Amino acid sequence: MPKFPEPIERLMAELGRLPGVGPKTAERYAFTLLKRTPNERDRLAKAIVEAGNTLLTCSTCRNWTVSDPCPICSDPHRNRQTVCVVASEPDLLAIEHTGEYHGLYHILGGTLSAADGVSPNDLTVNDLLARIRKDPPREIILAIDHTVEGETTILYLARLLLPTGIRITRLARGLPIGSEIGYADEITLTDALRGRRETPTPNTAEK
Amino acid sequence: MPKFPEPIERLMAELGRLPGVGPKTAERYAFTLLKRTPNERDRLAKAIVEAGNTLLTCSTCRNWTVSDPCPICSDPHRNRQTVCVVASEPDLLAIEHTGEYHGLYHILGGTLSAADGVSPNDLTVNDLLARIRKDPPREIILAIDHTVEGETTILYLARLLLPTGIRITRLARGLPIGSEIGYADEITLTDALRGRRETPTPNTAEK
Numbered sequence: 001m002p003k004f005p006e007p008i009e010r011l012m013a014e015l016g017r018l019p020g021v022g023p024k025t026a027e028r029y030a031f032t033l034l035k036r037t038p039n040e041r042d043r044l045a046k047a048i049v050e051a052g053n054t055l056l057t058c059s060t061c062r063n064w065t066v067s068d069p070c071p072i073c074s075d076p077h078r079n080r081q082t083v084c085v086v087a088s089e090p091d092l093l094a095i096e097h098t099g100e101y102h103g104l105y106h107i108l109g110g111t112l113s114a115a116d117g118v119s120p121n122d123l124t125v126n127d128l129l130a131r132i133r134k135d136p137p138r139e140i141i142l143a144i145d146h147t148v149e150g151e152t153t154i155l156y157l158a159r160l161l162l163p164t165g166i167r168i169t170r171l172a173r174g175l176p177i178g179s180e181i182g183y184a185d186e187i188t189l190t191d192a193l194r195g196r197r198e199t200p201t202p203n204t205a206e207k
Numbered sequence: 208m209p210k211f212p213e214p215i216e217r218l219m220a221e222l223g224r225l226p227g228v229g230p231k232t233a234e235r236y237a238f239t240l241l242k243r244t245p246n247e248r249d250r251l252a253k254a255i256v257e258a259g260n261t262l263l264t265c266s267t268c269r270n271w272t273v274s275d276p277c278p279i280c281s282d283p284h285r286n287r288q289t290v291c292v293v294a295s296e297p298d299l300l301a302i303e304h305t306g307e308y309h310g311l312y313h314i315l316g317g318t319l320s321a322a323d324g325v326s327p328n329d330l331t332v333n334d335l336l337a338r339i340r341k342d343p344p345r346e347i348i349l350a351i352d353h354t355v356e357g358e359t360t361i362l363y364l365a366r367l368l369l370p371t372g373i374r375i376t377r378l379a380r381g382l383p384i385g386s387e388i389g390y391a392d393e394i395t396l397t398d399a400l401r402g403r404r405e406t407p408t409p410n411t412a413e414k
Contacts, residue, residue: 005262007254011254013254018236018240020235032226034262038256040355041255041256044255045255047214047217047218047222048251050214051214053245055214093210181328202348
């Protein structure tokens with residue numbers, strides 16, 4: 001089987017280990033990189049190495065940070081009475097982008113999954129328990145995906161946190177913006193029916 | 208607008224410069240890389256830098272190589288009477304994978320495109336002319352994409368090479384394997400009709 005020269009094959013193999021990158025995409029990335037200047041390649045290589053070397057994990061919320069505690073945990077203007085539990089750093093950022101939430105966070109590091117062998121010990125569940133025992137908030141929002149793994153994680157955490165007496169909430173389930181009832185799936189529509197509210201919808205966020 | 212810590216943002220920005228990588232994909236790549244070991248990140252970074260530093264361009268065919276001339280140009284078993292002109296290195300490899308071609312190659316480095324501002328001077332056209340003047344082959348195969356840019360390039364080269372008296376050919380156009388006539392586009396079907404052959408199809412490759 002003819003092949004590219006070894007340095008290209010090695011580059012393609014390494015690029016092919018990125019998520020969702022097959023041989024064709026790896027080839028495309030490799031050839032794009034080879035057509036750039038050495039300086040541009042160095043910048044990417046340096047970003048990869050340095051991101052790993054300079055980032056810490058916030059000892060409170062487990063978010064990536066360059067200083068511990070992270071800017072959110074150390075921000076005196078954040079509401080310390082609410083902790084929003086999210087699966088991952090991008091989920092945290094998605095919630096920050098709404099501008100609707102001003103409390104603290106806790107990054108679980110994933111969701112429970114029997115199929116992928118993710119158990120509570122693989123997540124930061126114990127850190128969460130230790131943290132809320134030390135400094136109990138008034139509310140814990142479980143902002144976790146509305147998927148099988150997410151639901152499992154929500155049920156597990158809700159049961160685990162019940163004895164603390166802290167108010168435990170989860171994100172509303174229902175029709176996303178732009179959705180048409182005729183095209184909505186049955187579960188979403190069932191969720192939307194069960195979660196129906198008096199009109200006009202009261203804004204209950206962060207009361 | 209809330210952001211990830213600077214090293215992550217920088218890594219995402221660099222990854223986002225790969226072709227077809229949007230912000231979401233860059234984020235996914237970045238977080239995958241951050242979850243790996245430093246050793247794994249170093250391997251990717253090293254592959255990126257080293258590929259650029261160790262690769263040469265073959266002075267004959269303009270293919271990437273670690274030794275000049277490249278293994279194909281220096282292979283005594285290749286048929287030196289045929290030069291196959293391809294746009295890019297991956298195209299060369301695709302033809303090598305057929306096992307059907309045993310001649311030499313010439314890498315153009317792209318196709319002519321008025322829209323992208325690619326003119327003959329941006330391609331290795333002069334190298335091709337110098338090369339065939341020095342060592343004229345019996346046949347030049349223009350194995351270039353059947354696209355607007357590819358067709359333009361084929362027409363340009365065919366006209367340019369006409370005075371040399373060398374036999375100039377191009378790849379057959381027609382129905383790809385697995386295609387159904389009812390679903391074929393009109394141009395492909397027109398090509399297939401015009402290029403029709405007596406049955407059984409004679410194997411004319413590399414006669």
